[in-house]
Amino acid sequence: MSILTRPSHPDITDAMWDKIDEIIDANKDIAGSVIGVLRMSQDAVGYLPVELIDYIAEGMNLPASQVYGVATFYALFSLKPKGRNIIKACTGTACYVKGIKEILSHITNKHGIKEGETTADRRFSLEGVRCLGACGLAPVMIVSENIHGNLKPDEVVGILENYK
């Protein structure tokens, strides 16, 4: 059972806090488990607010600086909120050769976001990821878990229209 005081945070509901406590309890005695704890907590909340990182550090009995260091080192972790629809455009070599650059520029022209950014209305986040392992379908992007392959620059804006 956790005896930590939960800071209030608009993006973290009580159910999420319960889940986080569960994650911390299950892992706090396992050496090296902090990366997994951060991953699972991010899955629960959507991103890692600073208050949450501090909370995890306390719960795991680790210096906050270490946990913060880990959270900022790995590309998987985001300290900023993300959009409802996450566009993961593959910027691996095969997709690059097959023209992901043009796909990205169409998205940027239409929605005004570059890699790593989120639209003001939080509709889309655009992320560049390195090789989705679907090089046969290059260029490829994943939007909210759906794979779109063999993309043509003139189709991409239309595809995104389906995600509100």
Added chain:
Amino acid sequence: MSKNRIQLMLCGGTGCHSTGSKKFEKALQQELEAKGLAEEIKIVETGCNGFCAVGPVMLVQPEGIFYQKLKVEDVPYLVEEHFLKGRPVKKFFFVEQKNKATIPHMNDIPFFSNQVYRAMRNKGVIDPEVIDEYIAREGYFGAAKALNEMTPEQVVEQIKISQLRGRGGAGFPTGMKWAFAAASPGEEKYVLCNADEGDPGAFMDRSILESDPHAVLEGMIIAARAINARQGYIYCRTEYQLAIRRLDIAIRQAKEYGLLGENILGSGFSFNIDIYQGAGAFVCGEETALMRSIEGKRGMPRPRPPFPAHKGLWDKPTILNNVETLANIPQIIIKGGAWYASIGTEKSKGTKVFALSGDVNNIGLVEVPMGLPIRKLIYDIGGGIPGGKKFKAVQLGGPSGGCIPEHKLDTPIDYEEITKVGAIMGSGGAIVMDENTCMVDMARFFMDFIQDESCGKCTPCREGTRRMLELLEKICHGEGQDGDIQSLEALAEVIGQSALCGLGQTAANPVLSTLRFFREEYETHIKEKVCPAKRCVALLKFEVNPEMCKKCGLCFKACPSEAIAWKKKEVAVIDKSKCVKCMSCFDKCKFDAIF
């Protein structure tokens, strides 16, 4: 292996998933049930078959008929013709590009017939989620032999005789690595599997894990026996969720069967494996960084020595091997090191798996004998370059590697020979590029990747690669100056000699290799401010050449920002004030009329 009359080995790899294999499977199952065939015909979802280019694909066993590009609407016809009337359906056979011949049997298709399967011997043949199917194909026989009939020294000896070299990139002799760790004193030792697969354009390890997870577990058990370790970890990219799920299932089943855990097969030997998910940092593929990451820290490399064989994970003796390296181990133990060493070149034995992609017809996963000329990999197995375009180069080794141009294509697949031409064997990414690829832009692409992934611990890598990237960006933007090439070369030398880990030490390779073979392309960018491949946007004018324009209007239709004026039978005109330089018109123009 099964009581069914026919088994349908439907590919469940990532490539086929995304071309609709799941929907196809559902429709097929319903149809088989509706026709009362579900009892005798079983659908098996396999790992990646390898031939991703023509997915979804399905192999009909035991006949060996190979179907490609399957669609849900074809299901009733296929079931009626093949499974009720016994007439394989020509419509879904593979068609050869050259002479349009149809080939019904998988083993006759050049893509497959030129391959030799060792690390991937079970791909597409077994259900990766059922341990019995693995066991039926000599699965865990190697582990049983190593545990009950061999001493650790004998295990190491066979690996040495096999001359197997690490498939993660560097090609270090596996037997030697194991011998060091075996000789290291200590009660607590670790066996690690590197499934981080960082090369952006490679998916070999993922496919092996998805199609044959037990082979990797068995390889780890044998390694543990060799060095006397009790605990193993598989460090896997978190993006590889299907691979992680299958590994998880495999570990559970192996435990149930007494093949993992306490007192394996009654031998008195105990060994456990846990999965550790990475969190998206390329440098964590490097061995010392990977170990720090498992310890829950920032994944930064440290200088060696001490080597992991003496001080690795938690400062205990540790061996780290790549997925493909480990997948080769069980067969070596069963058949002997000499068997493995019977194919290949003098110093590179056995086979190598490649992820063939880019501008090549048969994109997919292939395993070929060492010594095969790279030309055969691209033309016989890969089926050549699509769209009648000319071959320009093939990139091997990703961000640490280099490219091989046309006149070096007869180089055999061999660690030393490939290094001689300025590339590296690497982990197996092979990206084919046609004449429309700009080599300066590719060098910039890899440098951008390295700059992004540099962990920042050592100055040469952190600052040096940034300087190199700036220079390359300048050149691609038309601001290149005399002396830039020399600056790139000088920086490359310094970084190569002084960086802390392999990431920095090899970071300049893509630049050096493109400079070696495509120097004139750099010069054209710098002196004439022209990108011959028309890829560097800043060097393009976005104008239409009226002499080459065929007035077809394709560019007009493609333009998303209404910047192109065109009427029937008139030359198109681009309004530069509206143009957003998205390149749509370049892609659409078939006549090279836009420049």
